[in-house]
Amino acid sequence: MDVKCLGCYKITVVFSHAQMIVLCVGCSTVLCQATGRNARLKKGCSFRRKQH
Template sequence: MPLARDLLHSSLEEEEKKQKKKWLVQSPNSYFMDGKCPGCCRIARVCSHSHVVMLCVGCSTELCQLMGGKARLTEGCSCRKSNTNDPHNFLNLGGIAESLIGCVILVNLSR
């Protein structure tokens, strides 16, 4: 008895409706953004679901505010989605390390 729908080859619309852990191939919803500071015009890499307030390195202004889920950019701060497929992005390890620190939730491993 054949199934009414194909479980291995579901459509894109069906996959988008599911929760991220129920997708056929699990992947995170978060992404990296290049945020431009309104004060000094420096570009900093910000995680979209950051749990830490990201500050500009040059002028210490707040680039994003915490909202519980996604981070909201402050007024005047412009952003674009980072191109993570570009191999030159991974040469700047300092920027990636700063962004990853903002995305990591610290876990207490006391026994």
């Protein structure tokens, strides 16, 4: 899925089953944290699912 950063509005690709913390490419803000199953997005992050 594509996740848009709140600080710099850059779009970063995040996998739904990410195993580690994902940071923004532009400003190093934490976009999502890993859980046991799916990645959990930070509050306020907007996202869109990829089309197959």
